[in-house]
Amino acid sequence: MIAAVLRSLRRLRVLLGKEFLQLLRDPRMRFVLVAPPLIQLVLFGYAATFDVRHATVAVVDHDGGPASRALIASIRATGHYTLQMLPDMRQAAAAMDRDEVRVILQIPADLATRRELQLLADGSDPNSAQLIAGELSRLVAQASLAATGAVPPIRVEERAWFNPNLEDRWYFIPGIMANVIFVSTMMLSAMIVVREREYGTLERLLVTPVGRLEFLLCKLLPVACVGVFDALLIAAVAVGWFGIPLQGGVLSLVVATLLLLLGTEGLGLLASTYAATQQQAMMSAAFFIMPMIVLSGFAFPIRNMPQVLQWLSLADPLRHYLIVIRSLFLQGGSVLAHPFELGLLTLLGSAALTMAALRLR
Incomplete structure (x- = not known):
């Protein structure tokens, strides 16, 4: 038993080395991992606002x-x-x-x-x-x-908690971070299996002693590292450049991001099982992305939606991640303050990964 586990770990180490090498050796891929999240954060950070300044x-x-x-x-x-x-x-x-x-x-x-x-x-x-x-x-x-010179009959003293100046940017930038991680990791997950199939290496891998779980782990872990790296990078820019406080701490941010990645990678892999080319995989992933962003509450309050759509949004992992991440940035506390959202993130991610694993041939 122990020998079998050790052999599995050695195979997994070799496969992960291959995946990271394939992911990072291309200069264009290194550029894609760093530049687009920062560009989107800066653009949306200044453009996404409802404030009327002039x-x-x-x-x-x-x-x-x-x-x-x-x-x-x-x-x-x-x-x-x-x-x-x-x-x-x-x-x-x-x-x-x-x-x-x-x-x-x-x-x-x-x-x-x-x-x-x-x-x-x-x-x-x-x-x-x-x-x-x-x-x-x-x-x-x-x-x-x-x-x-009249005195109003009642004097109202206004005060806003968690966002004293009612800055739209403090509300939108955590949502932008969630959307960037959501879209980028789902697209990467959707393309990695299809790329192996297009290059003709998927069949070679599947006839080796590599098990299905080992194959999935070697595909999921590098994308998870990319997602966590993007989350930390964007959080650093949000705190250092835009001055948005991260009240909940870095560890809670990482835990919440990893739970989101369960769902995004599972959905991406599930989309890849229905695609024969990378273009088809991207279109399949886009089928999930747009409705999930609309139902997440990123720009449109969920409470204003029809009741049927509010129920449907419970199946959207991005909705629950947005609730947690905005709370971590503005309200403080730890990730454990949201057991309902964490439970649904875990449940939805596990279900997506299970379906992807069953579909993988």
């Missing part, structure tokens, strides 16, 4: 008095808005049609007595329209209170 507002001021001038000055002082003064609504509407302004602020001629304004927002981008209109409404209310 917008052009058309102001149609029919009043021109001290009250309207004070209001316009308070809006300009925020630094978030470029005010374009226009004489009438016809020109303001034309400017919005040309996509030159996002919001129109119309001030009536008798502002001091009517105390009424009109805000027209470009609803083609509903999220930005709501944010801009909401902030402008708040600025108008503050300016009105300052002008009259």
Whole structure:
């Protein structure tokens, strides 16, 4: 028994050496392992945000008095808005049609007595329209209170836990890390078996004393190392460059990533068993990737989805990994604080690997 285990370990060591050599000897592959995750992190880290940091507002001021001038000055002082003064609504509407302004602020001629304004927002981008209109409404209310010297009946003190400044970047970058690991490891797993088949080496391997478990391990472990390396690399950039705190610790991050890799590698290998070429394997993996990203809650809240899709998302390992990874970055605690998500990650990954192993011929 011991001799058989030792022979198996020797075969596994040789196979792993072959896989790592094949994975890393190509300069293009080394570039793919490092550069794309960093490029995607930087691009999405700056681009993926719902914050409105600047917008052009058309102001149609029919009043021109001290009250309207004070209001316009308070809006300009925020630094978030470029005010374009226009004489009438016809020109303001034309400017919005040309996509030159996002919001129109119309001030009536008798502002001091009517105390009424009109805000027209470009609803083609509903999220930005709501944010801009909401902030402008708040600025108008503050300016009105300052002008009259009135004290609001209730004073609200706001405070956000875990993300004090409500930075979208703190929410999106852990999700970007999850998506990069998810996509890259699934694609690699989908192609490694098919590549052996295309090169004609798969049949040679399967007629050797190498067992099915040894063959799967030699294919899975290098991809798992790539996934963990990408997770640590992206986490280092997120903490060092973007200033996002990693409250939960590196060990919890590695454990959660390894559980995600059970599912991604299992799905990738399962896709490869249905493909004859690497192109077919990539298309098969894409069949899983897009729906799973949509159902993961990366950009769209799961609670807003229909109930059927919420149930379906429970079979998505990326959903559970996102919950864990965002908690590790922002809320702190260890990975053990999420037993439900860890259990489903383990169950889904084991099921995917089992199906891939049964399908492997």
